[in-house]
Amino acid sequence: MKKRSDFRIIDDPTIWTAIPRKADAAFDYLYQRLIEENEKLMALAGKKECGPCDEPVRKQARPAQQMLLLLYRLDSEILNGGVTQFLWNAPFEIDDVGKAIKKLKLPDLSAHYKKVDDRLIEKMAEWVPLRQKWNEKPDWKYFQKTYPLLDLEWFDKAYLSKHRAKMIKALVAYILEHKSDFVRRKTAR
Secondary structure, eight states: OOOOOOOOEEOOHHHHHTOOSSHHHHHHHHHIIIIITOHHHHHHHHHHTSOTTSHHHHTTSOHHHHHHHHHHHHHHHHHHHOHHHHHHHOTTTHHHHHHHHHHTTOHHHHHHHHHHHHHHHHTHHHHHHHHHHHHHSOOHHHHHTHHHHHOOHHHHHHIIIIIHHHHHHHHHHHHHHTGGGTEEOOOOO
16 A cells, blocks of 8 residues: 655644734635645645646645645635636536535535535536637637626625635634644654
8 A cells, every 4th residue: 555645744833823813814824834835735736737726736635734725726716706717727626615615614605605516517518618618729718708607796795795704714723723734743863
């Protein structure tokens, strides 16, 4: 049996003592310290020629690392172009994000996210050909057609006004509760 790689960093107490008080700042700080400054994880992303949030890297991370990667990607995509952009850019993460939201015990967000998933399934026959055309010849017009097709602006508004702050607080608490998925003790030589 092949030993699974350990993508944790060596624990540094300053990581935990320097967490900003505001949830947004804490979220960004923890992502930077635990993911972007994680040389092993970033080297794997470079080797796989993808981002740290992409499936080839994420699937090799520990459960709490995966949670952070999934929800950071969801959040950054929504802030950049909405949940429609997340669906387009991260089709392999859709189901796992739903599970992550449930794991954080966010029932209202989970119910809204399920409606997003249901809408994508309902429009799959029209969405998949646009994605296939994009794969053959990337052109933003294919992606732009998904906005009116899926009509998910309601989710973006609800996420930003009601769900984002709760999700970030729950995720930061989850990270703190599962530190051992991110850091390991320095071993004696």
